[in-house]
Amino acid sequence: MALIEYLQKSIYMNLIYEDRYQLILSGLWVTLLLTVVSFVLGTVLGMAFCAGKGSRNRVIRGFSNGITALMVKLPPLVLLMIFAYLILADTSFSAEVISIITFTLKCASHLSEMFRSAVDSVAVGEIEAARTLGYSRWQAFFQVVFPQARHQVMPLYKTQFVLTMQDTSVVSLLAVQDMTRAVTVITSRTMDPIISLVITSVVYLLLGFVANRMLSLTDRNKHLECKEVV
DSSP states (O other): OHHHHHHHHHHIIIIIGGGTHHHHHHHHHHHHHHHHHHHHHHHHHHHHHHHHHTOSOHHHHHHHHHHHHHHHHSOHHHHHHHIIIIITTTSOOOHHHHHHHHHHHHHHHHHHHHHHHHHHTSOHHHHHHHHHTTOOHHHHIIIIIHHHHHHHHHHHHHHHHHHHHHHGGGGGGGTOOOHHHHHHHHHHHHSOOHHHHHHHHHHHHHHHHHHHHHHHHHHHHHHHHHHHHO
16 A cells, blocks of 8 residues: 555656646657657768768768767767867857757768668679669669668668667756656656656657657568569
């Protein structure tokens, strides 16, 4: 009975009292926004970095390799501090925009490594055969290299989404009201972190599961379309 009474009181104080559940919901929205925007932009930028790493121009290749190596090796919290307090300190960008820029570059750097490895895994003979059949360089890439590379990179691509979502948990450093900061605020008022932490952990797990399922379904549909075309 004591445990049930404790849980009832804890749930009331952490969620219902003063409508504190709204803090978690608003934090969830911010977390989703930062994650999705950073991941989408990171995917596009990651493709650009991947192309830069394979460029014949030494300057472009060196810049792409250098920037991605730097972003991959630095922790997300350190990167966020560098952009917020050094690089973008004198700009009018909001904390949310600075966070998106940071996580986009971080995500893009990881994805570029994955994309490059997936592209390099395609046998050179297949590309040469496509060129022999009259395919242009771009046709050979999109019809021979890209389908195989996409299939190779998809498991890591799904994992990167979850990692990007985890990285966003450090934005509370800039006073961004994400889900982690919402839990911190509630805990500071109730001095009882158990319910809030359990809810937050479950939400993160559910978000990761749903994202993985959606990306898996997308990959499956693409694979079926390729089979139908063949």
